[in-house]
Amino acid sequence: MLDLVAQLDSDSEVLEVGEHRLGITARGVFGRDHDLGIVLGGYVDGRGEGPEDYLSELLLAPENSEATYRLIDRWGLLVCKALPSEHPSYRRVRGRSSRGRLSQGEYYHHDGCSGPTKPRVVEIRCPYQAVPRRVATAIAPFEPTVYAMIRRGAELLSADAELTPWRERVDAGASLALEELDLVQGLVTRAVRRELNAEAARAFFRQIDELACAYREPWEMGESRLIANARPLSGQAGTMQHRRAHLTPHTGGVANGELVKRWPAEELTDELADAGPPAPAACSACADH
Numbered sequence: 001m002l003d004l005v006a007q008l009d010s011d012s013e014v015l016e017v018g019e020h021r022l023g024i025t026a027r028g029v030f031g032r033d034h035d036l037g038i039v040l041g042g043y044v045d046g047r048g049e050g051p052e053d054y055l056s057e058l059l060l061a062p063e064n065s066e067a068t069y070r071l072i073d074r075w076g077l078l079v080c081k082a083l084p085s086e087h088p089s090y091r092r093v094r095g096r097s098s099r100g101r102l103s104q105g106e107y108y109h110h111d112g113c114s115g116p117t118k119p120r121v122v123e124i125r126c127p128y129q130a131v132p133r134r135v136a137t138a139i140a141p142f143e144p145t146v147y148a149m150i151r152r153g154a155e156l157l158s159a160d161a162e163l164t165p166w167r168e169r170v171d172a173g174a175s176l177a178l179e180e181l182d183l184v185q186g187l188v189t190r191a192v193r194r195e196l197n198a199e200a201a202r203a204f205f206r207q208i209d210e211l212a213c214a215y216r217e218p219w220e221m222g223e224s225r226l227i228a229n230a231r232p233l234s235g236q237a238g239t240m241q242h243r244r245a246h247l248t249p250h251t252g253g254v255a256n257g258e259l260v261k262r263w264p265a266e267e268l269t270d271e272l273a274d275a276g277p278p279a280p281a282a283c284s285a286c287a288d289h
Contacts, residue, residue: 002067005074008038015040017058020050025081030215031141036076036240037215042083053085055224060264068226069265072121076240077139077215078226083125085224089267090125090260100198105244106205107189108138108145111229111263118230119263122242126219126259133219133257138205138245139227140214145241146181148211152204153188157195162187202246209245216245219257226264 007015008027015022021044029037043050051057059068059080072078112118126133147170154163166184169176176184192201209216231239262268 002064004067004071008071008075014044017064020048020054020058021045022054022059027075029077029079029217030139030213031076032144032213034213036141037079038071038075038077039079039081041081053083053087055080055083056085056087056089056268060268065265065268069121072226072228073231076141076228076238080224080226081220081222083222083224084128085125085222086127087262089262089264090127091262093124093259093261102193102198102201103244106202106246107192108140108149108185108205108208108241108243110142110239110241118239120228120230120265121263122227122229122261123224123264124227124242124259124261125224126221126257128221129257131255131257132221133259134254135256136216136218136245136247137225137242137259138209138214138216139225139240139242140209140212142239142241143176143181145208145212145214146176146185148208149188150184152207152211153191156204157188157191163191199249202250205243205245206247214245216247219259221257 002017004015004017008024013024015024023041023044024038025041026039027037028034029039031037040054042054058064068078110118111122124137150163150166150170154167157163163184166176192204196204208214227240227242229239
């Protein structure tokens with residue numbers, strides 16, 4: 001059985017998938033201990049007989065997909081660069097920000113946050129297009145993100161009376177349960193909406209990015225990012241959250257390239273591929289990047 005996790009836990013600079021070899025261009029690209037994130041750069045020795053779309057047709061092929069999902073469980077993020085793909089399962093991402101108000105996607109979130117279950121992996125992709133993607137996507141581990149929001153929120157927001165007990169627990173080294181993380185993140189997010197104007201709120205989340213050691217690299221055309229969104233029993237790195245991230249003050253009036261996305265573990269079936277792209281997600285944050 002293919003074991004990509006074991007390959008990446010070694011010092012190999014190549015990921016072997018059957019007879020095909022993909023170059024590992026970076027590992028440990030974010031997180032406080034630089035222990036999250038894998039970047040692939042495409043075939044090492046030329047494509048040869050390998051499929052051009054090495055993600056959809058090789059890594060996510062039925063015989064290899066579970067090994068790939070376990071790799072993402074372990075590392076939190078898989079970045080695939082130089083990837084030509086026009087797979088029909090991708091859907092366009094909505095997503096517009098105004099200078100005066102944050103869009104839902106600018107807050108840290110999991111995809112599927114309004115439903116009973118979350119997709120295991122979220123893939124966001126920057127297709128080849130005439131206009132470059134100028135707005136970043138921040139990706140950060142869930143627990144450190146919430147802890148950073150607690151600490152910074154307690155310093156900045158008038159809701160600190162509600163946040164103080166949470167901060168005391170976190171500062172004492174306590175680990176919050178999943179339901180508590182969701183609860184307190186919602187508390188801070190509502191306080192940010194209530195008390196800060198749009199640019200102050202964006203500055204707040206830029207600080208959270210830095211405190212949580214988020215991945216915020218500029219998008220390249222032909223790049224896909226596969227994010228660990230729901231933690232299965234075998235998961236090791238926890239889950240990631242992501243957000244649409246303006247890294248400088250939002251002045252508007254600048255053309256911005258589009259992103260597309262899919263939930264590969266749930267959507268990549270022959271039936272859905274034949275039927276065309278799935279319907280957009282109900283959660284407004286999920287559709288806004």
